[in-house]
Structure formats: structure tokens, C-alpha cells
Amino acid sequence: MSPRNGRPNVPVTIDGQDVKAFEGESILELARRVGVPIPTLCHLEGLSIHGGCRLCLVDTGDHKLKPACATEVTAELDVTTTNAEIREHRRRIVELLFAEGNHICAFCVSSGSCELQDLATEHHVDHIHYELGYERHDVDASHPKYVLDRDRCVLCTRCVRVCDEVEGAHVWDVAMRGNEARIVAGMDIPWGESSACTWCGKCVVVCPTGALSFKGRATGEMRHDPELVAFLARARDEGEWIDRRAEA
């Protein structure tokens, strides 16, 4: 969230509560500012908006639910962030993510530091009602420091965005479509062969699951730190690292 000037003056109702939003603020930003929780997965403060996971769906009285992270507030908007229908949608999205990947928390390096695991707990996902895909994905362990396990990738694209927008290296992209979609380094080369990679590890710390991890970590040993990006983005936007003494 970039710093906003002035005072919020757009009247919005969120879960029956009358609040004032900033001009151009997203429903998610507003909700977080006024303390209304909305689950998210692909969204990460400090990165551009992707709007791909649909976990943040809210009801704005429109004919369809809207992603809170990618929808700007408008005057007199009346937002409902949870009800039975929304909860059911979210639960199904989480189930579909599980059905699509090979997410086995029992021996996952990120168990205990995984946003997908937390979402499953939060949404009472104790069964998957969809047929499991059991797609076979390769593990890319070619990088000396990090491992990419596509079995655990939810295609949130945080790694793609952080590498492009914060590090400026643009190692990652999404290749193919639909079921075949996968994160690739460069033009689909082994990560260890990418000359663009600066070994900064930002993609690893922002990954919400065990898809990206530090090499050599055992079950449950990975700890992600996605807030790091908001810190970096804020520092950059506010010029915290620029020595202003000369100007003064």
C-alpha cells in the first residue's frame, strides 16, 4: 500500500459498518485499514495486483462476486466480506488448489509456515471433494541455494512479480496455460543455469507454500517472510536509502 495523501472521504459500507475510504483505494486495502479480515493468497503488499486466486471474493451487490484486492471502492459501495455463499466459494477454491497440486503437509518443508495450509485450516477443509489430479511435476534443484518444487506451486505469481518489480531481474515467468501452466526460469531452463538470477532469494521468502524453499531444509524447517516485500517497497517509495544530507 503506497502512502496516501489527505483524508479518506469516500463513504463506503463494509459489513454494515459505515467507513470512509481513500480515493482509488481497493476494497482489500480499506478492509485491512479498518480491521475487517479478508483472506488472500496471490495478493502481497508491495507487489502489483494479480487478482488470480479469487480467495478475496466479496459481495458488492453486483451480479457477481468481486476480488477485493483488484476492485476499487466507489462512493456508497456496500460490501459484504463474508456470508455462507462467499465462505463456500472460498472453501472450494482452497479444495481445488489442493486437488490440482500435490500438497502433502506431512513432510513438506514449509509445514507450519504455509499460507495454503492456514487457509485450509481457516476454511475447515478436511476433505477434498474433487478428484485429485496427481500431476507429476519435476522438482528443480539445480540452483545451489534454492529448490523449486512445482508440486506445491499454486501459481500465485508472487515470485514472478517480486523478481521483476522489486529485484529487477525478471527470472520467472508463467509458461503454458490451464492445467499445464507452470513457473519457469528464463526460457524454461533449469534455475541453476539462469544468468539473470542474482541469488537474492526474494522469490523464496514471498512464496506462500513450500514450492520455493532454501536448499537442504528438512520437513517443517522453511520459514517464509512475505512482509519483507512491503518493507522494501515502502522504503523504496519513501526513499529511505537515499542520503539526503547533501540536499539539506
Next chain:
Amino acid sequence: MHDIHTIDPVTRIEGHAKITLHLGDDGEVADARFHVTEFRGFEEFCKGRPVAEMPGLTARTCGICPVSHLIAASKAGDAIYAVTPPPAAIRQRRLLNLGQILQSHSLSFFHLSAPDLLLGMDHDPATRNVFGLMQAEPEIARRGIRLRQFGQEVIAAVAGQRIHGSLVVPGGVARQFTTEMRDRIVADLDEMMGAATATLELLVSVEDRFERELHSFGEFDSIYVGHCLPDGTWEHIDGKLRIMAADGSMLVDQLDPHDYREVFGEAGKTDSYLKSPYYRPYVDGDDPRPGMYRVGPLARINLAERFGTPVADEGLAAFRERYGRIARSSFLYHHARVLEVIACVERIAALMEDPVLFEEKVRSQAGINALRGVGASEAPRGTLIHDYEVDGNGLITAMNLIIATGQNDLAVNRTILDIAREFVDGPQLTDGMLNRIEAGVRAYDPCLSCSTHAVGQMPMAVSLIAPDGETLAEVRRD
């Protein structure tokens, strides 16, 4: 006429299996087969996974002895990293394995086998179980529950979680051992020592009642395999393999587990998912049976000169006075298990006084330095070997797990045959006879989900099959 009896499911073992008894033309039992009907295939689905994940992943082979897999997998990882874990890490792994053996043996002895031993093989099946034991002998049942609980507490103190702890990693362990952890363990030590020695006294006092079982439950010559130290002291995690002949002479001593393939072969079978490892030099041709060997508590106490702790050694001396230097009957697995329980408590107590256990450095760091690594340890049920091959990035390309129960498979078959010959009379399957066959299997404390790397609880069935293939009788217990 050729009959087959099938016992299906065998109850009170960890897992599910099926037994067929084949009658010969003379109406006597000619062959017995123990079939494990579940399949787990860990060796296949571990391929392509990072080696660092193996402790956590293979620990899922078994809910009873995950710690054994954690340790063997981590040792295989140590070999691939080509590192020596820091001394404190080795002590912690040691402590964890002692807790594991203790809790597993207590489960086997009190929960699974004591109903037979204390209530009698012909006791009403409805109450011949741990609940019946609680009613008839509440004090003994309580001791068993406490010992098991203590073993699990030791695991929890070290690993943080009773089952599937994630403490052990290639290169060492994840956390430093603290005095708080020690205090949790030390508080119960005296009670446990009392419970363990009382259990031994009790077992010794009832053993005479089982003269017939002693001689029919797998009383035969076999090779014995297990870890021990170069000086012959009982060992469960370090040291190398000792292979001892039936007469107590040494076939191989201090074999590096890395070289196990030189000595052991593995026979696959068409009627069971259990692989049967055998001692290669004794086998010439397709039949692995001459290479039969036993692993586990009985093998370990036959192999070792001593436990190296006073109370267990006193028990071992009395045991040898009674049964000889080499105990041949698999019925004595129970006795060996109780002796090991005592040794575990004594060794846990000794470790609590060892300052090295508390040292801060617990993990050695390294990358992929070898493309093959073998890790071995003594699981409660016997020697466990994890053999991994990896690519240059540390992803598994081939894996072989040699599990204790698999290694005892040939001996289990032989035991069933002996018991069937002794107790099966004609085409009926009586309850007492069935239970003796099951009890014979149970003496090995087989963990079938582990040995087939197979999912779930195991029901078991026994069939009696005629020479012409007709099923004469069938019993199934779920």
C-alpha cells in the same frame, strides 16, 4: 488330499496380513505362507524428491516407529553430505532411538502379547486383549501404559512431537537439547526402572508355563544380524553390523552397512508384497531359505556380549544361564524385548548425565558430496537400512529400504510352519491353534505397514488348503 488353512486377519500385530496353511497328502501341514497383502511403494514415489526431505517423508512409512526411519534416513543423508554430525546431535539421536525402542517394545509386550502370556493362549478371545488384561491384572497393565508413555515422553522431549517428530535432519538434529527437556525425563526415571524390572520378574515367573510354545514357536537354527560395537557391546544406532551363525561363531563382524549388498540379497515373491532378504553366501540357486536370518531383540541379544549397563546385564546373565548363550526360540523375543526395555531405561538415565548432550552445535552443514548414501540403525524390530542414490542436485534417483520385518520374513514363515505342524490336527481350525499361529507371528512384533511400506491397519485371514487346491477351512478376523 492337500488342504490350506488361511488365518486372515492376524490380529494384534501392526498391519494386515494373511496366512495360508497347505496340507500334504498325509494330512499334515506341508507348507505355511505369510502373505502381506498391502503395498505402499515408498521406494517409487520418493524418486525425484530432495534428499533433505527423506527423513520427514520416510517417517510416514510407519506410525509406530517413525523415529527409526527419521534416524536411518538422516544417516543416509549424512553419508550423501559426507559429514559427521556434531557429538551432541549423535547423543540426541541416540536418546530419541532409545525412547522409540522403549515405547515400541512396551506396546508390543503389554498391549499386544501380554494378554496371551498372562491370561493364557486358550483364554476366552473376547477378553484376551489389553482390556481383559486391565481387568485381570490392572497393576501390570498400568505399568505397560506408563512405560510406553515414558518412551513417548522421551521422544516428545527431544523431538517436540510424539509421532513424526521433525527433529532429525541430515547433518545432525534441528535443536539444542535443554535442561528443561532433561528435567521432564529425569522425573520419571525411578518409576520406569521399577516398572521395567518388575516386568522382567513377572515374565520369568510365567515363562515355565509355555514349555510347548517355547519349543514350537520358531525354535530353530538361524543366522542373527544386528548392530553392535567392535567390543561386542549391544548397540542400536552407531557401530556396524555383526552377522553371527547359529552356533554363535562369527560370520562377518563390523560390516559397514554401506556394503550390505555384498552380503545380503533380496528375494521378491509372487504371493506377498514383503521382500525376503537373505544371507547371500548361504544361498545357491533360487530358494532364499538357506539364507534365513533373524533380526530384532532376540538377534541383538544373541549377537552382543553384553548390554553394558548393570541391571540389563544381570538379566542377560540369568537369561543365558537358562536358555544358553544363543537362544534359539523366537518365543524368547518377548524376553529379549523386556531386557532391552531395561537397557533403554538405564541408557536414557546415563545420557541425562552426559554434558555433551547439551552442547549447542547440533548440525553440520554441507552440500551434495556423494551420490550414494546408506544409513542404518536398529529399529525396535531389527536392523533398518536406507540406501539412497541421488543426482548432482540431491534429488533421489534410486532408493532401497530394508525393513526389519522383511528381514524376519523367512523366519516368520518357518515359525508358522512349525506351529502349524505342532498344533494343527486335521481339517479344523480351532481358536487356540489359530491364536498360537498369530502369537507366533506376533513374537516378531511384525510391523507390516512398515515392511511393505503399506497403508493402514491390517486385518488377517488364515486358510487351510487341500493338496488339490480346495479351501477346506477359512477364518477371518477383522
